[in-house]
Amino acid sequence: MQGHAAEARVTAPPPPSEAELIQQVKKGNQQAFAQLYQQHIKRVYALCLRLAADTTQAEDVSQEVFVQLWQKIHSFDGKAQFSTWLHRVTSNIAISHLRKQKNWLQRVVSSEEQGMEHEQVAQCQELNGLDKLIVRLPERARQVFVLHAVEGYRHEEIAKIMNMAVGSSKSQYHRARGLLKEWYEHE
Known part of the structure; x- marks a missing residue:
């Protein structure tokens, strides 16, 4: 048995x-x-x-x-x-x-929007390493960076998804890279 x-x-x-x-x-x-x-x-x-x-x-x-x-x-x-x-x-x-x-357009226009504050990032246990820096990026730059660098979308695809010019997508991506590099060097 x-x-x-x-x-x-x-x-x-x-x-x-x-x-x-x-x-x-x-x-x-x-x-x-x-x-x-x-x-x-x-x-x-x-x-x-x-x-x-x-x-x-x-x-x-x-x-x-x-x-x-x-x-x-x-x-x-x-x-x-x-x-x-x-x-x-x-x-x-x-x-x-x-x-x-509700405030999406206002957040897009405000280039000073910095995503999560340091305190919020520290409390968010799901995040580590680069993700903790990514969520601090300004919203548009963060979205473009994630779509391009993390998800592999081309700038032409991002421009279509986000309803922006291809040049704006590239500009936001380079802005995000610059901020991430700066923050990474100081962390």
Whole structure:
């Protein structure tokens, strides 16, 4: 009897692949969606936190990403890796969310906006190293830097996503790099 129990444990089916989970989610399987959520929430939240520099907004945007994912999973065609597609969706939702904020235009115009204050960064245990410096960047510079340097978007794509000129994207990126270099040297 004990030998059969050991065999049963050994022959248990492997967990479903990501592709299998996606197919199950497309059929409305909530358990598969929960597994997909668990596999990707940390990366989605990290991207949202880098873009928003605010833990509450990052949580809200992360939640919105997964609501949209549930509703629009059928648009994933499998031509790209799921994680690549999800990060593009996350970036677009995060930028859109930030645009909708009441004071978004005012924050964009104010070049002195410095993201999270030092005290907020110190309290945010999800961040370390470069991320602690990134969230201190002015909002536009931070968003461009994250999209270009971290997520690999081209300046032409960033300009389209953020509704700005390509030159502005490049300028914000170089501004962010300069500030990060300066802060890194003084930390």
